[in-house]
Amino acid sequence: MIRVAIADDHQMFIDGIRSILDNVSYITIVAEAKDGLELIKAVEKENPDIVLTDIRMPGMDGIAAVKYLTENYSHIPVLALSMFDQEEEVIDMLKAGAAGYIIKKAGKDELVTAIQKLVNRGHYYSDSISANVHKWLENPEMVEELTPLTKRERQILKLIADGKTSQQIARFLKISKYTVDTHRKNIHKKLDIKTNTGLVKYVLENMQ
Structure with missing residues (x-):
């Protein structure tokens, strides 16, 4: 069975x-x-x-x-x-x-x-x-060539760049903080960027 x-x-x-x-x-x-x-x-x-x-x-x-x-x-x-x-x-x-x-x-x-x-x-x-x-x-x-970031990761990345915390992002997207934190880790890893300041710079240079 x-x-x-x-x-x-x-x-x-x-x-x-x-x-x-x-x-x-x-x-x-x-x-x-x-x-x-x-x-x-x-x-x-x-x-x-x-x-x-x-x-x-x-x-x-x-x-x-x-x-x-x-x-x-x-x-x-x-x-x-x-x-x-x-x-x-x-x-x-x-x-x-x-x-x-x-x-x-x-x-x-x-x-x-x-x-x-x-x-x-x-x-x-x-x-x-x-x-x-x-x-x-x-x-x-x-x-990485096909899909550096998923649609959800790009969405979360823009919210991080706007200064939102994981809890605020979770409430806004109606998902759990655990899921947001998992996406955060994936974003840092995929982009090889270790700080939020670096993520903000990436958004300004690549996603405007």
């Missing part, structure tokens, strides 16, 4: 996945979560064989959750499910450690195939994701 944990902030979507997988005799959903933090707690409790997670969720988003799971539960593969096939989000999720990525409009057969491949330590990516993503999968060092 393949034991699945799923995270999505829309119950209707979770119910839809459950209705699909209920018809597959060897797959069962053992945990549901509405955000990344709930997902982590569910994984700690249930130790599923695979995690299915959305990217955009309130509080801790899917990317932050996958990074945590990759670091602490590397034996559990993660399949990202999203309405979007934008290369920034796809690459960011794969960098976080997701072993697969499919679009939510995928049919039952594709979902089941993806789950099977990941449980068997393989990978699965929807055909609809961009050619650039496939190039990155073959040549990961391209990632």
Whole structure:
């Protein structure tokens, strides 16, 4: 039996996945979560064989959750499910450690195939994701050239340059302070800038 944990902030979507997988005799959903933090707690409790997670969720988003799971539960593969096939989000999720990525409009057969491949330590990516993503999968060092900062990271960087604290940014974007701090660390690392003053200078020189 393949034991699945799923995270999505829309119950209707979770119910839809459950209705699909209920018809597959060897797959069962053992945990549901509405955000990344709930997902982590569910994984700690249930130790599923695979995690299915959305990217955009309130509080801790899917990317932050996958990074945590990759670091602490590397034996559990993660399949990202999203309405979007934008290369920034796809690459960011794969960098976080997701072993697969499919679009939510995928049919039952594709979902089941993806789950099977990941449980068997393989990978699965929807055909609809961009050619650039496939190039990155073959040549990961391209990632900084393809997407130095994600859309969310650029958004947070501009707010940092405006003098906002992590708590203020979290309230403004309606996400958790933990998620903001994670993005901050990624921004500093990607840009190789160690101070907020340096980040402000980067914004003035590159993002006006």
